[in-house]
Amino acid sequence: xxxxxxxxxxxxxxxxxxxxxxxxxxxxxxxxxxxxxxxxxxxxxxxxxxxxxxxxxxxxxxxxxxxxxxxxxxxxxxxxxxxxxxxxxxxxxxxxxxxxxxxxxxxxxxxxxxxxxxxxxxxxxxxxxxxxxxxxxxxxxxxxxxxxxxxxxxxxxxxxxxxxxxxxxxxxxxxxxxxxxxxxxxxxxxxxxxxxxxxxxxxxxxxxxxxxxxxxxxxxxxxxxxxxxxxxxxxxxxxxxxxxxxxxxxxxxxxxxxxxxxxxxxxxxxxxxxxxxxxxx
Amino acid sequence: xxxxxxxxxxxxxxxxxxxxxxxxxxxxxxxxxxxxxxxxxxxxxxxxxxxxxxxxxxxxxxxxxxxxxxxxxxxxxxxxxxxxxxxxxxxxxxxxxxxxxxxxxxxxxxxxxxxxxxxxxxxxxxxxxxxxxxxxxxxxxxxxxxxxxxxxxxxxxxxxxxxxxxxxxxxxxxxxxxxxxxxxxxxxxxxxxxxxxxxxxxxxxxxxxxxxxxxxxxxxxxxxxxxxxxxxxxxxxxxxxxxxxxxxxxxxxxxxxxxxxxxxxxxxxxxxxxxxxxxxxxxxxxxxxxxxxxxxxxxxxxxxxxxxx
Numbered sequence: 001x002x003x004x005x006x007x008x009x010x011x012x013x014x015x016x017x018x019x020x021x022x023x024x025x026x027x028x029x030x031x032x033x034x035x036x037x038x039x040x041x042x043x044x045x046x047x048x049x050x051x052x053x054x055x056x057x058x059x060x061x062x063x064x065x066x067x068x069x070x071x072x073x074x075x076x077x078x079x080x081x082x083x084x085x086x087x088x089x090x091x092x093x094x095x096x097x098x099x100x101x102x103x104x105x106x107x108x109x110x111x112x113x114x115x116x117x118x119x120x121x122x123x124x125x126x127x128x129x130x131x132x133x134x135x136x137x138x139x140x141x142x143x144x145x146x147x148x149x150x151x152x153x154x155x156x157x158x159x160x161x162x163x164x165x166x167x168x169x170x171x172x173x174x175x176x177x178x179x180x181x182x183x184x185x186x187x188x189x190x191x192x193x194x195x196x197x198x199x200x201x202x203x204x205x206x207x208x209x210x211x212x213x214x215x216x217x218x219x220x221x222x223x224x225x226x227x228x229x230x231x232x233x234x235x236x237x238x239x240x241x242x243x244x245x246x247x248x249x250x251x252x253x254x255x256x257x258x259x260x261x262x263x264x265x266x267x268x269x270x271x272x273x274x275x276x277x278x279x280x281x
Numbered sequence: 282x283x284x285x286x287x288x289x290x291x292x293x294x295x296x297x298x299x300x301x302x303x304x305x306x307x308x309x310x311x312x313x314x315x316x317x318x319x320x321x322x323x324x325x326x327x328x329x330x331x332x333x334x335x336x337x338x339x340x341x342x343x344x345x346x347x348x349x350x351x352x353x354x355x356x357x358x359x360x361x362x363x364x365x366x367x368x369x370x371x372x373x374x375x376x377x378x379x380x381x382x383x384x385x386x387x388x389x390x391x392x393x394x395x396x397x398x399x400x401x402x403x404x405x406x407x408x409x410x411x412x413x414x415x416x417x418x419x420x421x422x423x424x425x426x427x428x429x430x431x432x433x434x435x436x437x438x439x440x441x442x443x444x445x446x447x448x449x450x451x452x453x454x455x456x457x458x459x460x461x462x463x464x465x466x467x468x469x470x471x472x473x474x475x476x477x478x479x480x481x482x483x484x485x486x487x488x489x490x491x492x493x494x495x496x497x498x499x500x501x502x503x504x505x506x507x508x509x510x511x512x513x514x515x516x517x518x519x520x521x522x523x524x525x526x527x528x529x530x531x532x533x534x535x536x537x538x539x540x541x542x543x544x545x546x547x548x549x550x551x552x553x554x555x556x557x558x559x560x561x562x563x564x565x566x567x568x569x570x571x572x573x574x575x576x577x578x579x580x581x582x583x584x585x586x587x588x589x590x
Contacts, residue, residue, distance in 0.1 A: 121307070
């Protein structure tokens with residue numbers, strides 16, 4: 001009896017250990033590229049190209065970051081990315097709040113039709129629209145401007161869906177009593193609905209910010225001047241210049257992804273819940 | 282009676298005002314270009330110079346273009362490789378994350394980071410992992426080779442010139458794709474797993490089901506809505522492969538066009554050769570493929586996706 005219990009206990013422990021080992025192995029594979037990038041970004045040029053490679057840099061060479069930062073106008077790229085991503089995200093939240101509120105809480109002519117129109121656009125591959133949008137941007141004389149990078153992205157179907165779901169959970173009685181107190185719908189929206197929906201708004205903001213920060217093809221096509229480049233496009237041109245200077249390339253890649261990873265780490269709960277909740281249904 | 286009508290009109294007007302900003306932008310940059318792209322695809326449309334109507338001429342030219350078939354083939358190869366591998370691994374990871382273990386939050390974050398990392402920065406890193414002379418992958422292969430040699434297995438694993446071998450172009454892109462999306466998919470599956478009532482498992486265990494039975498007959502069927510959703514969006518996403526190719530091969534479609542994808546083809550036709558008409562025709566073919574595949578999946582879903590329970 002005792003032996004039996006010991007045996008099953010051991011077996012369970014073994015299972016537990018193998019579970020952890022498996023998880024750790026997969027995690028190591030996922031994170032290895034990041035680990036390797038960060039360590040290489042501190043290596044000397046000779047060490048970065050030595051073979052066999054070293055796991056830990058012999059000394060921390062912070063200078064790589066200074067050199068990479070000055071090798072191209074990364075300061076400008078960084079500010080461009082920050083400005084474009086912030087305004088795109090704020091604009092996206094505002095247009096989505098308004099449209100989602102109408103869909104969630106108001107009755108109007110053609111509501112279902114417009115809603116299905118939105119659902120339909122989700123199947124359209126974005127790249128399919130590049131050519132006509134490029135011609136539109138040219139015709140608006142927006143080529144090489146911030147408008148071209150921001151305005152087309154401030155409305156998004158995903159945001160409308162996400163907030164509509166959320167707004168629907170707010171009880172109608174709240175609006176009824178606000179109405180009795182003489183509150184306009186618009187004031188009700190900003191003073192009650194918006195504060196109540198903060199988690200959803202933060203999630204949407206993060207998604208839009210990260211999406212805009214990471215955008216590549218659109219920026220590549222809609223800009224040509226160096227001053228207009230965002231970090232990803234700037235980084236692309238830098239690959240051509242840096243060749244196999246991996247100590248500089250990894251430093252540049254690190255500062256292109258750090259803001260996003262940092263943002264994600266502070267808001268990871270909202271982010272992951274957002275994905276889990278909106279991914280389905 | 283009159284005031285109620287007035288109220289309804291007011292509500293309509295107000296609702297449309299709320300919809301206005303979103304719909305103006307969507308109208309100009311989504312609805313209109315859908316129609317416009319089709320119109321352009323019917324013309325010989327150089328950026329400068331006269332536009333001539335050619336009917337379905339551009340589509341016929343696509344059929345005759347070897348590069349376009351290459352793009353279709355490569356893209357399909359990528360979709361067929363990356364979608365099932367990512368999904369299978371994501372299910373495994375989700376089940377692991379769902380077991381009662383410590384450090385779940387850290388693990389979730391670790392798996393999710395590749396998904397939010399800027400694709401360009403991530404691909405820069407992969408480009409260097411695949412480097413023939415300084416790359417991490419060849420180094421790991423060499424370590425493996427030595428370890429095998431020590432136990433008496435003599436194998437020759439490298440060095441492999443990952444970035445310059447045409448037959449490896451799509452496989453190395455698949456590896457990047459799997460790495461990038463497995464965590465995202467796992468999070469969505471995990472949400473589904475956490476909704477499964479433990480009672481199902483307990484009841485099945487009483488009936489003598491083993492772990493595999495539980496997985497096969499309870500976990501998988503109850504996860505089918507999430508699996509279906511992921512199949513739809515990952516196929517749509519995989520068909521639009523572009524940025525990773527563009528960065529990995531620094532603006533080229535891989536050695537001997539081995540990584541030419543449909544979107545790369547569209548990009549090249551439109552913005553390097555300036556044939557807007559051909560590019561739009563290719564875009565419409567892509568749309569057609571995605572539309573058909575999505576439709577077929579919805580049709581088939583009635584047979585295998587399990588809602589309810």
